[in-house]
Structure formats: C-alpha cells, structure tokens
Amino acid sequence: MHVKNTFYTTTITVIIVSLIISLSLAVQISTSRQQSIQQINTSVANLSHTLDVYTEGIMRQSEMLITTVSDIIEIYGMTPQQATNIQRMISNQDNLLTQINNVAVYDVRGELFTALHETFSGPRKGVDRAFFIYHKNNKSQQIFIGEPVVSRTNGKWVITISRRLETHTGAFNGVVVVTLGIENFLALYGQINIGHSGVIGLTTQSGVLLVRYPFKNNYIGAIVSDSPLFRKYLKVQNTGIASSISRFDKIERIYAYEKNTRYGLVTTVAVSTDEALSPWRKQAIQLAVLIFVFTVILIVASYFLYSDLSRKTRDNKELKIIASEDALTGLFNRRSFDEKILSEIAGCIARGAPISVLIVDVDYFKKYNDNYGHPEGDRCLALMGDTLRKSLTRDNQIVARYGGEEFALILPDADIQEARRIAQTIIRNVFSLQIEHAFSPFGRVTVSVGVSTARAVEIAGSQQSIIIAADQALYQAKRAGRNQYAFVGV
The missing domain is CATH 3.30.450.20 (PAS domain)
Structure with missing residues (x-):
C-alpha cells in the first residue's frame, strides 16, 4: 500500500508539474505569438508609411512639372517656340528622369503638341486615352491619376498623371500628361524584404x-x-x-x-x-518538444522509482517473512509470537474478550531424534506444524514454533471451553498421524498440551503471566503421563 501511495503521489506530482509547465508553455507561446504579430504589424506599417512618403514625393514632383508646363502654355500658348522651350525645360529635370517614362502635351484635338520622347511606336494622338476623355469631360484642373496603360513610346506599363489645359475663357484646350514607369516602382519594391x-x-x-x-x-x-x-x-x-x-x-x-x-x-x-510566423512556430515546436521530453523523463523517472520501491518492498517483505517465520515448519517463530501476543491482548481488551494460550510439546522427541535421525526429526516437526495449523478454528488464531519441539498457540476471543476443545483436537489429530515412535510407550508420536485462559484486561502489561501458566499446565500434562492436556488459570 505504501508503494502504491508513493507511486500515486509521484504520478500526481508528475501530472501537476507537467500541467503547470504545459500551461506556462502555452502562455509563453501565446505571448510570443502576440509579440511576433506585433513586430510584424510594426514592420509592415513602417514599410507602408515609407512607401507612401516615397510615392507622394514622386507624385508631387510630377504635379509640379505638370503645373509648370500648364502655366507656360496657358500664358504663352501652343507655339512652335514654346514646344521647344517646354521640351528643353523638361529635359533639365534630371532628378525626375529616373522615374518619368515620358511627358507629353496634347492639344484640344488630341494631337501631340510636344513630348520629352517624341518617338512613338503607336498612334501619336491621345484622343482615345482615358485621361484625355476624363479632362475633356471634367472642368476640374486638379491632377488626375489614371489607370495603368501601355506606353506608346516603349511598350511598357505606365501610370498616367495628367491635368486639364484651358483657354482664357475656361474652355478645354488639351492635356498635359506625365507617365511613370511601373517597372521603377517594381524595382524599388523588389529591394524590400517581405518574404x-x-x-x-x-x-x-x-x-x-x-x-x-x-x-x-x-x-x-x-x-x-x-x-x-x-x-x-x-x-x-x-x-x-x-x-x-x-x-x-x-x-x-x-x-x-x-x-x-x-x-x-x-x-x-x-x-x-x-511565413511571417514561421520563426515563432519553430520556437513553439522546440518548446513543445522540450516539454514533451521533460514529461517523458518525469514519467520514466517515476516508473523507475516505482519499480525500485516495489523491488525494495518485495525484498523487505521477504526479509520480514524470513525474520518472522520458522524456516522448517513455515509457522511464525518465537519473535513473531512475542510481538503478536501483545497486539492480540490489546485487541481483546478493546473488545472486552478473553484470550487463551496453548503450549504444545512433542512427547519423547529427543529419543525420536536420537534414534531416527535429525532428518526424520525435522520431518516430524514439519508434520506437527501442518497439523497444528489445520487444527485452528478461526482465522485470527495464531500458531508458532516456540522453540525446539515446542509450539505455542494464541487463541483470541477463546474462553476455557473453546481452548480445551482445540487442545483435544490437536492431541487427537497428532495421534491419528500414526507416526511410528518405537521409543515411546504409545508406539507413535504424541503431544502434550498446556492450556491457560484469562480475561485480556487482567493481563495487560504482563503477558508473560499467561505464557507461564500455560507452560506450568504443560508440565502437569507431562507428569500426568503425556498425550493429554492440562489447564492452569492465571
């Protein structure tokens, strides 16, 4: 029971420790995940803001260029000289040339007035372009960012930024458009690590x-x-x-x-x-594996502890049995008898019951041993022990080898009548074994029995008194001729 309790305690401890560590791990993993997400959020937010600032800068420069061209045209008109001046001015915008695909001015009919790059692989007119149609139909002079189109100068995808041109009377007079190469944006985006x-x-x-x-x-x-x-x-x-x-x-x-x-x-x-949570997931798996390994180690350790305690308990039980049993007969030995009579007296006191003690001695055993030999003597004693054990009438009755050829019985709750009956049964059972003993007047092995009975409460603390009385009764039975019992009270 002690080993089981220890094992259960150890197992519960392992479970509790594992649960605590697992909960701590779950909290740590959850916290770590939230921190990872927060870092991801901060990172992408910073990138989006940076790119927004970059894009706004490009748009502002494009707007300034468009405004400058628009002002020149609205002031000086669309003359050949102004076309040359505008083209020269545009070409000097070195800081914008890396982003700009082209700058073009279309007149009221959609005809190309001037452009940074005038070599077109497609139609030179802009009348069909979405930005031209938009400005023709809308009087706002705010810049318009149109949907992507394929450039007619180099066949690449571009974003259009345009503004409406007007006469002095407010009539539609054409469009100024800047096209930005999408590949320039892609080149920048490609330098950013987003996985x-x-x-x-x-x-x-x-x-x-x-x-x-x-x-x-x-x-x-x-x-x-x-x-x-x-x-x-x-x-x-x-x-x-x-x-x-x-x-x-x-x-x-x-x-x-x-x-x-x-x-x-x-x-x-x-x-x-x-992909963003991959580092966190890797760490979480490592922590999970670590706790799994730790739990397995705890389980294995508790198993070995249980095995070791079980082995020691078995060894202790075996040692206890060896220390408490008589090796020849398998009965309790003298030491166990001395321990058990104390506990049985205490039990009978608690129940207010009597207790009886029987001392059994094999008659003429020395002659038997000397003439038949020690092996036969041992066999005889073993048979005595088995017969005495079979003569008991209750589970709580105890028989022990008291020393040599003497045996002692403790009969809790047995009054004098029950004690005498058991003594008679023992004498009768031994006699019926018919073990030959040529050196006994009975011709077979017999026993003499001393019986003593007392109220348990009267011998509390002086258990020897009932043992002495039973021993005296045994000598009376022997003096009376053996193969019988005698009684002496306490």
Missing part, C-alpha cells in the same frame, strides 16, 4: 490596382474596390493593420495600409501569415 509570399500594392482611391509586386500582367488595372480594405477598413481610418486571404493567390496575409491624404493613393504592404 517569398509577400506583396506590395499601390491602388487608386477608387480601387484600381496600379502596381503590384510581384508583377503579373493580369493584376495591372484590376478592380479591387469590393475587397474588405475598401468596403470596411478605409471607411473607418486611412491607416491600419488587417489580415485577409488574397483573391489572386488565396494566401492569407497580414497587411498594413495607408491612404495618402493628398492624392488618395493607397499603399499596402502584406506578408504571408504562415
């Missing part, structure tokens, strides 16, 4: 996709105004963090968005949720 599945996008406020990195033709000009970004988030605030599954490649991403207050352009920087 293998990251995405950077630039969208108009109406939801037309201008630039998307990584680049694919079918993404350019796509309408995304029905996305959660435009339907939900931008209606609440111009900057923020969100997550969604891309309509283009079905990848879940965390993205930061920022809408430019001047031009309405929306810059988004998105990273794959799975």
